Amino acid sequence: MAQIEPAPVELDIRGHVARVRLNRPAALNAIDREMDRALGRIWTQVDDDPEIRVVILSGAGDRAFCAGGDMNDPPTGHDGLSFGGGLTGIGGQWRPLRKPMICAVHGYVLGLGFELAMCADIVLAADDAIFRLPEAKAGVIDHCGVVHRAIRQLPYHVAMAMIVASEPLTAQDALRHGLVNACFARADLAKGVDQWIDKLLACAPLVSQAARAAALDGLDRPLGEALAASYPLISAYRDTADQAEARSAWRERRAPLWSGH
Numbered sequence: 001m002a003q004i005e006p007a008p009v010e011l012d013i014r015g016h017v018a019r020v021r022l023n024r025p026a027a028l029n030a031i032d033r034e035m036d037r038a039l040g041r042i043w044t045q046v047d048d049d050p051e052i053r054v055v056i057l058s059g060a061g062d063r064a065f066c067a068g069g070d071m072n073d074p075p076t077g078h079d080g081l082s083f084g085g086g087l088t089g090i091g092g093q094w095r096p097l098r099k100p101m102i103c104a105v106h107g108y109v110l111g112l113g114f115e116l117a118m119c120a121d122i123v124l125a126a127d128d129a130i131f132r133l134p135e136a137k138a139g140v141i142d143h144c145g146v147v148h149r150a151i152r153q154l155p156y157h158v159a160m161a162m163i164v165a166s167e168p169l170t171a172q173d174a175l176r177h178g179l180v181n182a183c184f185a186r187a188d189l190a191k192g193v194d195q196w197i198d199k200l201l202a203c204a205p206l207v208s209q210a211a212r213a214a215a216l217d218g219l220d221r222p223l224g225e226a227l228a229a230s231y232p233l234i235s236a237y238r239d240t241a242d243q244a245e246a247r248s249a250w251r252e253r254r255a256p257l258w259s260g261h
Helices: 033-048 112-119 146-153 156-165 171-176 186-201 205-219 223-228 232-237 241-252
Strands: 009-014 017-022 054-059 064-066 101-105 108-110 122-126 130-132 182-184
Touching: 009 033, 017 033, 054 064, 054 112, 054 186, 064 101, 064 112, 101 112, 101 186, 108 112, 112 130, 112 146, 122 171, 122 186, 130 171, 146 156, 171 182, 182 186, 205 223, 205 232, 205 241
Parallel strands: 017 054, 054 101, 064 108, 101 122, 108 130, 122 182
Antiparallel strands: 009 017
């Protein structure tokens, strides 16, 4: 009987939470073309499912969240999408998620894996996580979009040390520089993820999505223009059941029950 190969990316949907796990541990979860295509399909499914409110991205195995692109079978983008299934904006059309995403990292977080982590809204790190851009030391560079996020999300000289000298960044330093939200002992990382899931699920999902979209849109505008702009998801929220539930819960002095509608 032929052995069935495991899926390169695992998707587990329970309730309002979608858990996405990179699943090539023998290759340190390096992203090849098959994994890239699988991520594209999963991001579409997650974004199109109105019941999903939180996305968790993690990596299988003990050694790495993701060691970057697979040099033996590098991702090339597909269907016009960028690498990472369209999430990164590298090499094609950028298609960011509408849902808030938590990225839980451990071990090696390199190159394209570092980029995927920076695409998340919340990053939680095990204390053994090592962030690195190996391009300069390896002498390889192609569609190096990761540098644009690194220089925006880290202090200038810290980012430049990573970019021009492949200087690694420990989980503790990443926390100190604000790149990650929290750092946990490796054994406690899953518990930390669950705590953050509870925090997000306690919030109105449509508000989280609308505020997130407005914040990201506003980054591309001068402050005055961002303040004066109107944002479709915020406008649409005014007529939702959750808006009415927020008012009722406030009047009745109780915790709101969000429907996502």
